[in-house]
Amino acid sequence: MKYLGRLFERNQAWAGERSAADPGYFSRLAHIQRPDLLWIGCSDSRVPANQIVGLEPGELFVHRNVANVVPVTDLNAMAVIEYAVSSLGVRHIIICGHYHCGGVRAALEGHQAGAVALWLQPLRNLAAAHREELEAQPSDDARWDRLCELNVVAQVQAVATSEVVQAAWERGAELAVHGWIYDLEDGLLRDLEVTEGRVADAGG
Ligand SMILES: [Zn+2]
Numbered sequence: 001m002k003y004l005g006r007l008f009e010r011n012q013a014w015a016g017e018r019s020a021a022d023p024g025y026f027s028r029l030a031h032i033q034r035p036d037l038l039w040i041g042c043s044d045s046r047v048p049a050n051q052i053v054g055l056e057p058g059e060l061f062v063h064r065n066v067a068n069v070v071p072v073t074d075l076n077a078m079a080v081i082e083y084a085v086s087s088l089g090v091r092h093i094i095i096c097g098h099y100h101c102g103g104v105r106a107a108l109e110g111h112q113a114g115a116v117a118l119w120l121q122p123l124r125n126l127a128a129a130h131r132e133e134l135e136a137q138p139s140d141d142a143r144w145d146r147l148c149e150l151n152v153v154a155q156v157q158a159v160a161t162s163e164v165v166q167a168a169w170e171r172g173a174e175l176a177v178h179g180w181i182y183d184l185e186d187g188l189l190r191d192l193e194v195t196e197g198r199v200a201d202a203g204g
Pocket residue numbers: 042043044066067068098100101102103104
């Protein structure tokens with residue numbers, strides 16, 4: 001338990017530092033949550049949502065799963081989107097994939113079983129739908145990274161056509177769905193420029 005014990009020590013140090021710098025910090029956060037952004041990303045430990053965009057607790061509503069897949073039949077993801085859009089009123093939904101995604105790789109290799117294989121079925125379908133483009137890539141790595149990008153584009157489409165987002169647009173809500181990708185090699189994000197919807201002010 002030594003390792004886990006250290007996590008509690010770190011937590012106490014972190015909470016102490018925050019309170020020392022701003023005595024009202026936790027009481028304010030405890031009473032209000034008003035993020036402007038919903039982040040849908042991969043569970044990969046190397047892609048920590050808040051850290052890579054420099055946002056504090058309270059600023060980002062986050063949903064992560066293996067390979068950032070958003071099937072409309074996934075009650076978990078749909079509930080997150082519904083809560084974020086209808087209750088929190090977020091104006092931006094960011095689907096953020098990443099290059100060298102293990103989930104995407106597993107779907108490309110396509111020979112595993114169990115829950116992960118079932119979960120990745122939409123990615124296998126996506127790879128089949130884009131077989132020609134993927135086969136034209138110069139290397140396995142290029143194929144892998146291209147499928148990471150295609151996955152983000154497909155998930156932007158899935159979220160944009162979901163019931164919750166369509167209903168928000170019908171009632172005139174300012175809401176945009178963006179597709180970004182993160183590069184593990186340099187820590188940088190890239191906008192795939194597949195945004196759906198609009199928000200008057202690009203700022204938060
Ligand atoms: Zn991943």
